Amino acid sequence: xxxxxxxxxxKEEYAKYGxxxxxxxxxxxxxxxxxxxxxxxxxTGFDQDGPLTGGIQTTGNYPGRAKxxxxxxxxxxxxxxxxxxxxxLNLHASYAIFEDGKTVTRDKLEPKHFQKWVxxxxxxxxxxxxxxxxxxxxxxxxxxxxxxxxxxxxxKFWIEHGKCCVRxxxxxxxxTGVPTVMNIxxxxxxxxxxxxxxxxxxxxxxxxxxxLSEPYDFSKVKPTVESKVFGIGVESYTSGSAEFALSYAxxxxxxxxxxxxxxxxxxxxxxxDKIPALLCFFPEIALHITRPVRWDSDxxxxxxxxxxxxxxxxxxxxxxxxxxxxxxxxxxxxxxVSAWTVGFRxxxxxxxxxxxxxxxxxxxxxxxxxxxxxxVDQEAARILPFGFVWxxxxxxxxxxxxxxxxxxxxxxxxxxxxR
Ligand SMILES: C[C@H](O)[C@H](O)[C@@H](O)C(=O)CO
Ligand SMILES: [Mn+2]
Numbered sequence: 087x088x089x090x091x092x093x094x095x096x097k098e099e100y101a102k103y104g105x106x107x108x109x110x111x112x113x114x115x116x117x118x119x120x121x122x123x124x125x126x127x128x129x130t131g132f133d134q135d136g137p138l139t140g141g142i143q144t145t146g147n148y149p150g151r152a153k154x155x156x157x158x159x160x161x162x163x164x165x166x167x168x169x170x171x172x173x174x175l176n177l178h179a180s181y182a183i184f185e186d187g188k189t190v191t192r193d194k195l196e197p198k199h200f201q202k203w204v205x206x207x208x209x210x211x212x213x214x215x216x217x218x219x220x221x222x223x224x225x226x227x228x229x230x231x232x233x234x235x236x237x238x239x240x241x242k243f244w245i246e247h248g249k250c251c252v253r254x255x256x257x258x259x260x261x262t263g264v265p266t267v268m269n270i271x272x273x274x275x276x277x278x279x280x281x282x283x284x285x286x287x288x289x290x291x292x293x294x295x296x297x298l299s300e301p302y303d304f305s306k307v308k309p310t311v312e313s314k315v316f317g318i319g320v321e322s323y324t325s326g327s328a329e330f331a332l333s334y335a336x337x338x339x340x341x342x343x344x345x346x347x348x349x350x351x352x353x354x355x356x357x358x359d360k361i362p363a364l365l366c367f368f369p370e371i372a373l374h375i376t377r378p379v380r381w382d383s384d385x386x387x388x389x390x391x392x393x394x395x396x397x398x399x400x401x402x403x404x405x406x407x408x409x410x411x412x413x414x415x416x417x418x419x420x421x422x423v424s425a426w427t428v429g430f431r432x433x434x435x436x437x438x439x440x441x442x443x444x445x446x447x448x449x450x451x452x453x454x455x456x457x458x459x460x461x462v463d464q465e466a467a468r469i470l471p472f473g474f475v476w477x478x479x480x481x482x483x484x485x486x487x488x489x490x491x492x493x494x495x496x497x498x499x500x501x502x503x504x505r
Contacts, residue, residue, distance in 0.1 A: 089474075089477050089478055089481050089487065090478070090481075092471075092474040092477065092478070093107075093474050093475060093477070093478035095471065095474060096470075096471040096472075096474035096475050096478075097475075099470055099471055100442055100470060100471075100475070103444040103447065103467070103470070104444055104446070104447060105442055105443070105444055107442060107475050110438060110441035110442050110475070111438075111475070111478070111479050111482055113406065113441060114171060114434070114437055114438055114441060114479065115170070115171060115172065115479070115482065115483055116172055117171065117172060117406055117411075117437065118172045118173070118174040118212075118213060118264075118411075119171060119172065119173065119174065119411045119412070119413065119430065119433060119434070120173075120174045120175070120176035120215045120267070120410070120411065120412030120413060121162065121165065121166075121173050121174065121175060121176060121413060121426070121430060122176045122412065122413050122414055122415075122416075123158060123162065123175065123176060123177050123178065123181055124178055124181075124416055125413075125415065125416050125417070125422055125425055125426045125429070126151070126152040126157075126158045126161045126162065126422050126423075126426065127151055127152045127153065127158055127422075128144040128151060128416060128418045128422075129142065129144055129178075129222070129416055130151075130180075131178060131180025131181050131182075131219065131222065132154075132155060132180065132181055132182060132183060132184075133179075133180050133181075133182050133184070133189065133192065134180065134222060134223055134224075136222060136223070136224065137222070138221075138222050139221050139222050139223075139273070140220065140221025140222060140272070140273030140317065141221075141273040141275065141314070141316070141317015141318050141319055141320045141324075142221070142273065142317060142318070142383075142384065143318055143382075144384075144416050144417075144418045145382075145417075145418060145419060146417060146418035146419025146420070147418060147419075148418055148419055148420055148421060148422065149502065149503060149505075150421065150422065150498060150501075150502025150503060150505055151418070151422065151505070152422070152505075153505060155181070155183045155202060155203075157505065158181075159206050160501065161422065161423050161426075161502075162175070162206075162426075163210075164423050164493075164494075164497055164501075165423055165426045165427050165430065166210065167485070167493075168427045168431075168485060168486060168490045168493060168494070169427055169430040169431055169434065169485055170431070170434055170479055170480045170482075170483035170485040171430075171434045171437075171483060172212075173210070173212055173430075174212050174213045174214070174215060174264070174412075175203070175206070175207050175210075175212050175213070175214045175215070176214075176215040176216075176217070176412050176413075177200070177203055177214060177215070177216055177217070178216075178217045178219045179192060179195060179216070179217065179218050179219040179247070179250075179251055179254070180192075180219040180222060180223075181200075181203070182195055182199035182200060183199060183200070183201075183202045183203070184199060191225075191243075192219065192223060192225075192243075192244075192247040192250070193243045193244075193246035193247050193250065194246075194250070195247070195250040195251070195254060196250070196253075196254070197253065197254050197257035197258075199254075200254055200257070200258070204257070204258065204261045204262070207258075207261075207262055208261065208262065212262070212264070213258075213259075213262045213263075213264025213265070213266065214258040214262055214264070214266055215266055215267040215268070215269070215410075215412060216251060216254060216255045216258060216266055216267070216268045216269075217251075217268070217269045217271070218247055218248050218250075218251040218268070218270060218297075219247075220232050220233060220244055220247070220248075220270075220271065220272040220273070220274075221272070221273050225240055225243050225244070226240065227240040227241075229286075230274075230276070230320075231272075231274040231275075231286060231325070232244040232272055232274060233245070233248075233272045233274060233289070233290050233293035233294070233325070234272070234274040234286035234287070234289045234290040234293070234325040235274075235286075235289065236285070236289070241289065241293055244272075244293065245293050245296045245297055248270065248293070248294075248296075248297030248300075249296075249297055249300040251268060251297075252268065252297065252298070252300040252302050252307060252309070253300065255268040255302070255307045255309075256302055256303075256306065256307050259306040259307055260306070265305065265306050265307070265308055266306070266307055266308065267308045267309075267310055267372055267410045267412070268307055268308065268309045268310070269309075269310045269311075269312055269345050269372065269374075269412075270294060270297065270309060270310065270311050270312065270342075271311075271312035271314065271326065271345075271347075272290070272325065272326055273314070273317050273320060273324075274286060274290065274320070274324065274325040274326065275316070275317060275320025275322070275323050275324035275325060276320055276322050276323040277319055277320060277321060277322060278321075278322050279322055280322065280323045283323060286325040287325050287327075287330055289325075290325040290326060290330070291330075291334065294311065294334060294342075297309075298338070298341050298342060304340065304341055308342075308343065308370070308372075308410070309341065309342040309343075310335075310342060310343050310344065310345035310372040310410070311326070311331045311334050311335050311342055311343075311344060311345060312326070312331060312345040312346075312347055312350070312374065313326050313327055313328040313329075313330065313331035313332065313344075313345075313346070313347075313350055314326060314327075314347065314350040314383075315327065315328065315350055315351055315352060318381070328350075328351065331344055331345075332344050332364075335368070336367065336368075339368065339369075343368055343369075343370050343371055343372060344364060344368065344371055344372070345371070345372040345373065345374060346360055346361070346364070346371070346372075346373055346374070347373070347374035347376060347383065347414055348373070348374070348375060348376055348377075348378065348392070348396065349374070349376040349377070349378040349382075349383025349384055349414070349415075350374075350378075350383055351378075353378065353380075356392055356395065357373070357392075357396055358392060358395035358396045358398070358399050359399075361373075361396060361399040361400060361403075361405075361409070362399050362403055365403055365405055365408065365409075369408065370408045370409070370410065371408065371409055371410070372409070372410040372411075372412065373396070373409060373410065373411050373412065374412055374413070374414035375387055375393070375396070375411060375412065375413050375414065375429075375433055376413070376414045376415045377390070377393070377415065384414065384415045384416050384417075385415055385417065386415050386417050386420075386425045386428055386429045386432075387413060387415060387428075387429035387430075387432045387433055388428070388429075388432050389432045389435045389436060389439075390432075393432060393433065393436045394436045394439055394440070396436070397433070397436035397437045397439065397440040398439075398440040398443065398445075400437070400440065401437065401440035401441050401443075401445065402440065402443070402445040402449070411433070413429050413430060413433065415429055421494060421498055421502070422502075423494055423497060423498075423502070424491065424494045427490065427494065434479075435472075435476060438472075438475065438476060438479055439472055442470065442472060442475060443467050444463070444467060447463065448460060448463060448464060448467075451463065
């Protein structure tokens, strides 16, 4: 049977539940998902040679890491050729490209240092999201912090960095014609029991206030504040805790929004439950989509239960245009292009799966208190012929339904292994 013939069967099956598969495909192929540049080079960036700091760590030593902007762009292009859906590029400030060795410090970054990325994005007709890089850099206070530091010269440096990033985000939005989400995350925190929990948070709050005092149009530049419960080396305390980040966003709704990274919470907390809670209050929210495993917040996204559940909350609450979706994981123990591809495809699967569920029918059962049938129908929906629609969706998007891993093997042999 051809992909089309299988799709026809699936379409009829889904129609019995009132689900329009054509409509789902048409919607999903236009939903932008941010592809994070940092999976390709283990979050190294191009503006410093030091170790990865800020409480995050990449483990593994798989050969073929991208070492130059050209290699990173080549790898991103490879991923884009293997995934369905609409890609948006997600850059960290540490990926600035300095021409002719003319380097500048992070507090002096300008749009011109990202011109090659803008050209790359325009060539591929995609928008750009951006992140100031408040980690992996030698400007740190004696307290180990940056935006929360007691050292005013350190804090000033990083506030200036944040302001540069607002200007650069503005340039991205202007150049691409697509709004830029600019995410603020710092790894500031403490390894052991704090003597002062509020001081660093007050300084962090003031730092964000100062960064966001840089002029921008909130419909074009969308700052977000990302929380984190702990990091490696900052196990006891983080300045940007969940309550801090959420409160900041809630009290500054006219100029920023919250960003939830589903790897940044206690292991029994689920972001799928937090999405609808925040949608009750915020016009727009942002996500970092990842897969937490014990202490690590950054395993490759899979088509697993919580990933499906998060997508369901976005789709069944009609919030596809209110939730900015970005991937955030990094694995150096396997082929990096494959890691990128698997994660992107997994989120596409989760979104397609959510769009193919009889959401209105299931909601009606819940509202009517018909929990017995709700369980029965939810279980029936799990085994609808999703794979046939997924294959057809890939065909519609011009991406391979199968055989894409052979492409990666070839790319590894021809390109990555020669680096
Ligand atoms: C590169 C980081 O993962 C990213 O900026 C941040 O979002 C994070 O999740 C840190 O754990
Ligand atoms: Mn994140």
